[in-house]
Amino acid sequence: MTADAVARALLIGAAAGKPTVLPNLATRILRRITTTAPELTARYVDWMIARIQRGPRR
Numbered sequence: 001m002t003a004d005a006v007a008r009a010l011l012i013g014a015a016a017g018k019p020t021v022l023p024n025l026a027t028r029i030l031r032r033i034t035t036t037a038p039e040l041t042a043r044y045v046d047w048m049i050a051r052i053q054r055g056p057r058r
Helices: 003-015 025-036 038-054
Strands: none
Touching: 025 038
């Protein structure tokens, strides 16, 4: 999703008075997983950060 599309979704949501704006399906799924399984989400994020810090495989 482009930055312009996210900004557009946020502006539309704010104009509609929505306290939370989730601009696409991936964001809605991520929010659902985060609220229902916070420990699993934290472990996954830690794993992704470690993977990124290791750098590309050679």
